[in-house]
Structure formats: C-alpha cells, structure tokens
Amino acid sequence: MSFPWANEYKPSHPLMQWVDDRLPLPRFVYNAVGAGYPVPRNLNYMWNFGILAGFALVLQIVTGVVLAMHYAANDKVAFDSVEHIMRDVNWGWMLRYAHANGASMFFIVVYTHIFRGFFYSSYKAPREMIWLLGVVIFLLMMATAFMGYVLPWGQMSFWGAKVITGLFSAIPLVGTPLQEWLLGGFAPDNAALNRFFSLHFLLPFVILGVIILHVWALHIPGSSNPTGVEVKQESDTVPFHPYYTAKDGFGLGIFLMLYCALVFFAPNLLGHPDNYIPANPLSTPAHIVPEWYFWPFYAILRAFTSDFMFIPAKLMGVLAMFSAILVWFFLPWLDTSPVRSGHYRPLFRKFFYLLVVDVLVLGYCGGAPAEEPYVMISQIASIYYFLHFLVILPIVSSVETPQPLPFSITEAVLGKDEHAALSPATPAVA
Amino acid sequence: MVRLFGPLVGLFFAVALLWSFGNGAYNAATQPTPPSAEKLFHMHPKEVEFSFDSPFGTFDKAQLQRGFKVYQEVCSNCHSLKQVAFRDLTALGYKEAEVKAIAKNWGAKAQTFDPKTGDRGERPNLPSDHFPPVYYAGQGVPPDLSLIAKSRHGGAQYITSLLTGYVDQAGYKNEEGQELLKMFPDAKTPDGLYFNPYFANLNLAMPAPLVSDGQVTYNDGTNATVNQMAEDVSAFLTWTAEPKLDKRKQTGWPVLGFLLAATVLAYLAKRNVWADKH
Numbered sequence: 001m002s003f004p005w006a007n008e009y010k011p012s013h014p015l016m017q018w019v020d021d022r023l024p025l026p027r028f029v030y031n032a033v034g035a036g037y038p039v040p041r042n043l044n045y046m047w048n049f050g051i052l053a054g055f056a057l058v059l060q061i062v063t064g065v066v067l068a069m070h071y072a073a074n075d076k077v078a079f080d081s082v083e084h085i086m087r088d089v090n091w092g093w094m095l096r097y098a099h100a101n102g103a104s105m106f107f108i109v110v111y112t113h114i115f116r117g118f119f120y121s122s123y124k125a126p127r128e129m130i131w132l133l134g135v136v137i138f139l140l141m142m143a144t145a146f147m148g149y150v151l152p153w154g155q156m157s158f159w160g161a162k163v164i165t166g167l168f169s170a171i172p173l174v175g176t177p178l179q180e181w182l183l184g185g186f187a188p189d190n191a192a193l194n195r196f197f198s199l200h201f202l203l204p205f206v207i208l209g210v211i212i213l214h215v216w217a218l219h220i221p222g223s224s225n226p227t228g229v230e231v232k233q234e235s236d237t238v239p240f241h242p243y244y245t246a247k248d249g250f251g252l253g254i255f256l257m258l259y260c261a262l263v264f265f266a267p268n269l270l271g272h273p274d275n276y277i278p279a280n281p282l283s284t285p286a287h288i289v290p291e292w293y294f295w296p297f298y299a300i301l302r303a304f305t306s307d308f309m310f311i312p313a314k315l316m317g318v319l320a321m322f323s324a325i326l327v328w329f330f331l332p333w334l335d336t337s338p339v340r341s342g343h344y345r346p347l348f349r350k351f352f353y354l355l356v357v358d359v360l361v362l363g364y365c366g367g368a369p370a371e372e373p374y375v376m377i378s379q380i381a382s383i384y385y386f387l388h389f390l391v392i393l394p395i396v397s398s399v400e401t402p403q404p405l406p407f408s409i410t411e412a413v414l415g416k417d418e419h420a421a422l423s424p425a426t427p428a429v430a
Numbered sequence: 431m432v433r434l435f436g437p438l439v440g441l442f443f444a445v446a447l448l449w450s451f452g453n454g455a456y457n458a459a460t461q462p463t464p465p466s467a468e469k470l471f472h473m474h475p476k477e478v479e480f481s482f483d484s485p486f487g488t489f490d491k492a493q494l495q496r497g498f499k500v501y502q503e504v505c506s507n508c509h510s511l512k513q514v515a516f517r518d519l520t521a522l523g524y525k526e527a528e529v530k531a532i533a534k535n536w537g538a539k540a541q542t543f544d545p546k547t548g549d550r551g552e553r554p555n556l557p558s559d560h561f562p563p564v565y566y567a568g569q570g571v572p573p574d575l576s577l578i579a580k581s582r583h584g585g586a587q588y589i590t591s592l593l594t595g596y597v598d599q600a601g602y603k604n605e606e607g608q609e610l611l612k613m614f615p616d617a618k619t620p621d622g623l624y625f626n627p628y629f630a631n632l633n634l635a636m637p638a639p640l641v642s643d644g645q646v647t648y649n650d651g652t653n654a655t656v657n658q659m660a661e662d663v664s665a666f667l668t669w670t671a672e673p674k675l676d677k678r679k680q681t682g683w684p685v686l687g688f689l690l691a692a693t694v695l696a697y698l699a700k701r702n703v704w705a706d707k708h
Contacts, residue, residue: 041707083513083576086674093674094681238707246696246703253693260689264682265485268580276581276671277573286630306453308446316446323443333432372458379451383444390440394433413707 003222005234007035032219038237039244040225042413046120047223047244048251049113054211055252056106061204063099064148071151073197075190078153079278097267103145104270105259107293110138114328119352120228121340126221128332133214135328137207142294142325144203147196149291150188154275159288161188161196167301170315187281227412228340229405233419236409287369295366296359297321299378300385302370320382327389334389337397339405347400351392358384467617471604473627475584475591480665488676489669491523496648497666498522500659503646504639505575506537508568511561513576514670521673529557538562569622570635579664579671586664591628593660596638599625 009027011017020027030036070089072081085092114134117123123131146164150157165182169175184191222231231237238244262269270292274285290298304317311319327334342349358381365378411417481490498519501511516533520526539552540559555562566572579585599619602610604627610617619625623633643655652658669675 080513087513087518093678097678242703243707246700249696250693250700253689253696257686257689257693260682260685264678264685267678273581273583276577303447304450306450308449311446313450320443320446323439327439330432330436334436336433372454372463376451376454376458379447379454383447383451386440386443386447390436391444394436 002031002036002219003038003231003234003237005237006031006038007239009034009036032215033240033245035239035241037219037222037240038231038234039223039240040231040236040409041238041243042225042227042409043223043244043247044226045247045251046112046116046226048248049109049116051248052109052251052255053106053113055255056102056109057204057207057211059102060099060106061208063095063102064201064204067095067099068201071197073151073194075153075193075279078151078193082152094263097263100271101259101262101267103148103291104262104293105255106141107145109255110141111293114138115356118355119342119349120224120226121335121337121342122224123332124335124340125332127218127224129217129220130214131332132329133210133217135325137210137214138328139325140203140207140210144200144207145291145293147200147203149275150193150196151200152275153193153279155277155279155283155285156272156275156288156290158188158279158281159285160290161192163288164290165192167318167321170312170318172315188279224340225409226341226343227406227409228344229407229409229412232408233410235417289367292363292367295364296362297324297366299362299366299374300324300382302366302375303378303382305375305379320386324385327386331389331393335393335397337400337402339402344403344405345396345400346403348393348396351388351396354384355388358388467610467614468631470606470608470613471602471610471617471627471632472630473591473595473604475587475628476594478587478590478661478664480586480661480668482665482668482675485679485682488679490665492650493662493665494522494669495524496646496650496652496658497662497664497669499648500640500646500663501575501666504659505663506561506564508564508566508572508636509575510564510572511576511670512563512574513560514673515558515560516555517557518673522669526557533557533559536562538564568635572636575667575670577671579668581671585671586661586668588628589664589667590657590660592626593638593640593663594657595626595628596624597627602627 009020009024009030011020011026016026019025027036067085070081070085070092072078082096085096087093089095117131117134146160150161161183165179165188168182169179171178180186182192183189184195225231272289272291289295298321301317301321304313304320307313308316337345337348339345342352361381362378362385365374365381368374406412408417408419410419481487481493501509516529516536519529519532524532533555536555540555540562542551542553543549544551564572579589582588584591599610602625604610617632619633623635624637625632626634640656640659643653645656646654646659648654672678
C-alpha cells in the first residue's frame with residue numbers, strides 16, 4: 001500500500017523495461033527506499049536510526065563472515081586463533097575491533113531507535129506489527145550478541161556462558177536437564193562453543209529476514225512522524241529519495257565517525273580486560289559482568305535477592321529479566337492514549353524522561369559489583385521500570401489531557417495549511 | 431485482558447522487589463558488612479606517562495628494546511610470552527640478523543619430536559618460532575605475559591605500579607593514615623606470599639622482581655633504575671599485547687579525516703536537497 005500520489009517507477013532504458021517486465025526488483029527497491037515511497041516531511045534526526053541499525057547489521061555480517069574465515073571454534077585453540085587474527089592476519093586487528101565495537105554501535109543505535117518508539121508511541125495502531133517484529137529483532141540481537149561474546153573463549157566468555165545458561169536451571173523440574181541440553185554438557189566446553197559459533201553465524205541472517213518483515217509492515221501504513229498526526233495530503237510528504245537518502249547520508253557520516261573513533265582510538269574501552277585471559281573453568285573472575293548493553297537487564301536479574309512466597313529468588317530474577325523485555329510486546333495495548341507523540345502529552349513526557357534516567361541507573365548498577373548500595377538502587381529502579389510500563393502508562397493515558405494537535409504535518413512545518421480552514425474543527429485524534 | 435492483567439503483573443514484580451529491598455535494608459541495618467582489607471587498602475595504579483598514551487602517541491622503540499632486555503633477563507625466568515614470535519621483534523627496530531641471533535641464543539630451546547623414531551629433543555629457536563613455553567616449579571602460576579597489559583585494569587600503569595609497589599607490610603598505612611595490621615590483624619601476608627597494595631587481594635606469589643638499580647645493563651647507556659626498568663618493561667608488554675597500536679592510530683587519522691570531509695559534503699548535500707522544504 002502507498003499513498004495515491006506516490007511516484008511511479010518508469011524505467012526509461014529498454015533494458016530496465018525488459019527487467020521490470022520479468023522481475024520487478026528495481027521497482028520494488030524504488031517503492032521501498034526510493035522516490036516511490038512518500039514519507040512525512042517533518043521527520044527529525046531520531047528517524048535516522050532505523051537505517052543506521054540496518055547499516056550496522058550489514059557491517060557485522062561483512063566483518064563477521066571474514067573473521068569466521070580465520071577463527072577456529074574449538075576450545076583448545078579458539079583463544080589463540082583470535083590472537084592469530086589480531087597479530088598475523090592482514091588487517092585482522094581492524095576486522096576484529098570493527099566487529100566487537102560494531103556490536104556496541106549496533107546496540108547504541110537500536111536502543112535509540114527503541115526509545116524513539118517509546119517517546120513518539122510508534123507502537124500504536126496501525127503500526128503494532130512493526131513494533132512487535134522490532135521486539136523480536138531485539139531479542140534475536142541479544143541472543144546473537146551473547147553467543148558472539150562467548151567465541152573468543154576468554155574468562156568472561158566462559159563465565160558469561162555459564163551464568164546465562166545457568167538462568168535456565170532456575171526453571172522448576174526441567175531446568176537442570178534443559179541447561180545441560182543447551183550446553184551439550186555439564187559446563188560450557190567444546191560442544192557449547194561449537195553450537196554457539198554455528199548459531200552466531202545463523203542468527204544474523206534470521207535477523208535480516210525479520211528486518212525485511214519489519215520494513216514490509218512499515219510500508220503498509222507508512223512512516224510515523226514527530227507530530228503523530230497521520231499523513232492527509234501530498235503536501236505532508238516528500239519522496240524518500242532524495243530527501244531522506246540525503247538526510248540519512250549525513251547521519252551515517254556522524255555514525256561512522258563515532259564508530260571509527262572507537263575502533264581506531266579506544267577499541268577496548270567498552271570491553272572487559274578479563275576477556276584477554278584464556279577461559280579457565282577453575283578460576284572464577286571476581287565480578288562476572290556481561291557486555292554493557294545487557295547491564296540494565298542484568299541489574300533487574302540481580303535485584304531479586306530474597307525468595308518471594310514460594311518462588312526462589314533466582315527464578316524471580318529470571319522471570320523478571322525476561323518480562324522486562326516481553327512487556328514491550330504489550331505496549332500497544334497498555335498505552336491507550338489516542339495521541340501518539342510525546343510532544344503533545346505533558347504528563348507522559350515527564351514519565352518518559354524518568355524512564356530514560358531509570359534505565360541508565362539500571363545500566364550503571366548492572367555493571368557495578370553485586371554489593372550495596374548498587375543492589376538497593378537497582379531494586380528501586382527495577383520497581384519503577386515495571387510500574388512504568390504496567391501501571392503508570394495505562395493510568396497516565398486515561399487521566400492525561402493532551403495538548404491540541406496541529407491540523408496536519410504541513411501546518412506543523414509551515415505554520416499554516418490552507419486545507420485547515422476548510423475543516424470544521426481540529427480533530428483530537430489524527 | 432492486557433489492561434486487567436498488566437497492572438497485576440506490574441504490582442507482583444514491584445511487591446517482590448520491595449520484599450527483596452526490605453530484607454536487604456534490614457540486613458544492612460542489623461548486620462552491616464564491615465569494610466574488607468582489600469576495599470580499604472587496595473591502591474589504584476600510579477599516574478605514569480607513556481609515549482603511546484595519547485591518540486597521537488606511538489611506541490618508543492628504544493624503550494621497547496630496553497623493556498625486552500628486562501623481560502629477557504628477569505621476567506622470562508618464570509613467565510612465558512607464547513603469543514609473540516621472535517620474528518615480531520623486527521618491529522622493535524632489530525635487524526633480521528639480530529632477530530636470528532636472539533632466537534638462536536634464547537635460553538629455552540624449541541622442542542622437537544621425531545615421528546619416525548618417537549624421540550623428543552631440542553633445537554635452537556628460529557625467527558618463525560613463538561617464544562617457547564616456560565616451566566615453573568615454585569609456588570603460584572606465573573601467567574603468560576603476552577596479553578597482560580590488556581587483561582588488567584590500568585594496563586601499563588598497573589604493571590609499573592605493581593613492579594615498584596612492593597612495601598613492608600609491618601606498619602603499612604593507606605592514604606587516610608589507617609594502619610593495615612592494626613585494623614585487620616588477620617590480613618598478615620602468609621608465608622610464601624608477598625605484600626603489594628597494587629595487587630587486587632594485596633598478596634601475591636611473585637616476589638619483587640626488580641630489586642636494585644643496575645640489575646639489567648642497558649645497551650643504550652640509560653641508567654637502569656628500578657623505576658626505569660619497570661616503565662620500560664611495561665611499555666614492552668603493552669607492545670606484546672597490542673603490537674598493531676602504531677598502525678592502528680596511523681590508520682585512524684586518515685580514516686577520520688576522510689569521514690569528516692564526507693560528512694561535511696553529505697550535510698551540504700542534505701541542505702541543498704531540502705532547501706525548498708523548510
């Protein structure tokens with residue numbers, strides 16, 4: 001589906017006409033990310049992050065496939081094969097640092113993309129499916145990143161694998177057999193490393209598939225925009241190309257500069273020194289921490305320190321950690337306000353900023369050692385996290401009086417829209 | 431359904447967390463955890479400056495050669511360097527013939543195995559060989575040093591601090607003037623271990639390796655004080671951990687320069703395209 005005023009693909013060259021009659025792939029691209037896709041004209045820079053996330057995935061796949069040519073997924077040699085890449089493979093150090101920091105940049109971009117969705121309520125009808133697929137992508141990313149971190153077979157790789165697969169052992173009755181089945185043994189060893197490598201290679205392509213569905217679902221209603229007012233007329237939109245290809249080009253430049261600054265000048269800034277120590281099942285690191293992008297969820301996991309009624313603390317932590325992400329699936333039905341954009345929702349906006357601070361606090365506590373005062377702080381922050389999505393958001397959306405919306409995107413951009421005069425009243429719901 | 435069960439689930443987690451919080455607060459109030467000796471007396475690495483610190487900084491080859499000599503004469507008695515090959519030493523400024531000689535004269539020999547006779551033997555090292563393994567029979571497990579600078583918080587500063595940080599435990603006070611053995615009589619260093627406040631748990635199996643000035647005779651005439659030797663070997667171990675550091679930074683600047691120019695052009699293109707739409 002598209003707007004009736006969308007540009008139509010008209011191949012002028014006979015060869016392109018010939019292709020278009022047989023396999024209209026150029027037409028498909030033209031309608032997806034070319035001049036054939038009309039996009040709201042008022043998108044701000046927060047709308048750059050979808051393309052950036054796609055770019056980051058491609059970067060990871062390209063660097064990852066080359067790294068896989070030199071890496072050996074065997075617990076005897078995995079650590080040394082990574083050092084071989086760092087020392088003897090031509091530009092191997094750059095590939096590995098690009099891949100490790102590429103994962104961090106991917107998560108920075110995706111977290112921004114998700115919080116953009118929170119603020120502008122991008123999950124609301126008719127865009128629920130885009131949002132649901134996005135959460136699926138995020139879950140797949142977490143699984144992929146976790147398994148990738150195991151591959152260098154350093155201390156944090158080994159103990160991270162042990163702790164995270166250990167979460168499954170919290171499940172009553174089937175937990176321990178399940179953990180042993182996942183690992184292929186009683187503790188992480190060659191069987192676990194090999195299957196993690198296999199899945200780490202597979203999952204990015206699954207992510208790619210879900211991204212195609214995500215973009216497909218996006219093209220049904222078209223992109224949302226900072227006012228949350230739906231597109232009404234041709235003057236509300238511009239063609240994706242050249243307007244947003246140009247804007248995304250600039251955003252990509254900024255992204256690449258930050259990324260390359262990390263890769264070339266602080267490649268180990270976001271990593272943990274312990275992962276340069278070969279895996280040793282007999283020596284537990286003082287503080288086992290995952291990569292920074294898991295810290296908020298790790299803080300929620302560790303916030304449950306006492307058994308609650310008949311539920312062991314460990315199981316509570318695991319349930320809460322997974323629920324912290326699963327709750328996003330229900331957002332379209334928890335937030336019932338008819339207004340989308342946080343710009344016109346004064347009360348919602350305050351709680352949104354509180355959530356941002358809350359998640360940053362959780363992240364800080366998740367990276368800190370499991371001792372006071374970090375445990376107590378993460379308990380308070382976790383309480384807010386769950387209340388925000390499950391209690392505050394439904395209440396706010398029913399008690400809040402939103403501010404008046406502009407008549408149209410054109411009016412929001414230009415300050416006037418001649419069509420507005422013909423309309424009897426500005427509708428509250430766009 | 432979601433609006434009915436959502437708040438219930440939210441309250442369930444909130445109450446469970448409050449329960450954990452309450453228990454934690456009660457424990458903290460009734461049985462506060464006393465501060466540990468490690469917490470109060472562990473020192474962060476000293477501020478030491480190295481030539482490779484800044485984004486423009488590079489290795490000082492003369493320093494790396496001095497550091498290599500310290501490794502060769504002191505550290506290599508107990509610590510291996512298995513990720514590094516003799517051929518890599520050309521990056522320190524040694525000529526090929528010098529590298530051949532270093533490999534050939536290296537104390538520990540390369541191990542050989544003849545699959546036809548089953549005989550095991552030795553031969554002198556070749557430049558293509560990695561540094562041979564080191565076997566150590568004493569107390570403790572001396573770690574391989576190839577990656578030590580990257581596997582410890584503080585890197586080269588930490589190594590320098592540790593090597594120069596051995597002090598007498600009796601009467602040792604931290605910066606707040608608290609005396610370790612008065613506060614924690616049980617923290618007395620056990621026999622066979624050595625006290626060093628820069629080490630995470632304050633006691634390590636390695637005795638001070640650099641004990642007197644002039645322990646190593648430098649070829650370039652530099653005065654081999656303990657501090658000098660510690661800094662030189664820290665620089666050398668940073669090189670063994672990150673041998674491509676110079677190339678990395680040298681590549682980074684043109685890359686960033688190119689990206690800056692491309693981003694400026696992209697910005698101007700964007701402004702041009704959007705000129706009639708604002």
